[in-house]
Amino acid sequence: MTNFTTSTPHDALFKSFLTHPDTARDFMEIHLPKDLRELxxxxxxKLESASFVDEKLRALHSDILWSVKTREGDGYIYVVIEHQSREDIHMAFRLMRYSMAVMQRHIEHDKRRPLPLVIPMLFYHGSRSPYPWSLCWLDEFAAPTTARKLYSAAFPLVDVTVVPDDEIVQHRRVALLELIQKHIRQRDLMGLIDQLVVLLVTECANDSQITALLNYILLTGDEARFKAFISELTRRMPHHRERIMTIAERIHNDGWLLGRERGRKEGKVEGERSLLRLLLQNGADPEWIQRYTGLSAEQMQAL
Known part of the structure; x- marks a missing residue:
């Protein structure tokens, strides 16, 4: 039998019984709702190891985790049996967190796998009777009706790949971000100059945002195209030429273009690392960089 560490005599007795397969089977046959039991x-x-769930989260729970196959034989269901000797107003949320952790571990080895059902059950024998709190985690919100609408429907999606450019440029201070990230995979961004000029003239971004924008364009392109892009941008914006050139010069002085040249002389990898470090320092999203470059978590840490 799997050895468990327990914090109370209550936990020890609970686990000595419900880690036994025959006892657990009887428990589920008796206490699982009929529609779930039939699945x-x-x-x-199969008793799952406690290491299946994140250590920090595991420390919050006195639970037992079983996996079972579905009757159709095409997937797994996990049953979490949580032991509680005192009431907890946030128990439903704790069970939801634990269930999410089980789902995450299940799909870690193959992200194409469908999520498994995780059935949380609470075994309670506290001094206060009956158990006083709802075990629907949505009831824990200050606005449970709104929470039900939010978490039982598809989440809001902002898919800029299907939004027309003419509509994007009407999006005020987020227009620059949306337009560039929609088209960043194009080899040449010169076709966006007209829209970018309109947006920059309307002062829709501050200097730090423009710096991050130009850094981003440089990272995803090459030096020659970047210089041509800046030249055309300033030609179209004579009244903002000094501002744009100052920002471009700052990028150069920070080592972006030097990093590209060094990358050619000393090896492309080191040059790109210099650029990535500078991009991170200028507020770039680490998750985006990891997706774009294919770097591992360890390589990102090394930056």
Whole structure:
């Protein structure tokens, strides 16, 4: 039998019983709701190691985790049996967090796998009776009706790939971000000059945002195209030429273009690392950089 560490005599007794397959099977046959019980092949019960769930989260729970195959045989269901000797107003949320952690670990080895059902069950024997709190985590919100609408429907999606450019340029201070990130995979961004000029003239971004924007364009392109892009941008914006050139010069002095040249002389990898470090320092999203470059988590840490 799997050894468990326990914090109380209550936990020790609970786990000595419900880590036994036959006892757990009886428990589930008796206490699982009928519609959920009928999904489970209880003859396939398998006790999961406590290490299956994140250590910090595991410390919050006195639980047992079983996996079972579905009766259709095409997936797994996990049953979390949580032991509680005192009431907890946030128990439903804790069970939801734990369930999410189980789902995450299940798909870590293959992100194409569908999420498994995780059935949280609470075994309670506290001094206050009956158990006083709802076990629907949505009831824990100050506005449970709104929470039900939010978490039972698809989340809001901002998919700039399908938004027409003419509509994007009407989006005030987020227009620059949306326009550039929609088209950043194009080899040449010169076709966006007209829209960019209109947006920059309307002062829709501050200097730090423009710096980050130009850094971003440089990272995803090459030096020659970047210089041509800046030249055309300033030609179209004579009244803002000094501002744009000052920002471009600052990027140069910070080592972006020097990093590109050094990358050619000393190896492309080191040059790109210099650029990535500078981009991070200028507020770039680390997750985007990791997706764009394909760097591992360890390589990102090394930057």
């Amino acid at each position: 489970c092949d209880l003859d396939s019960l």
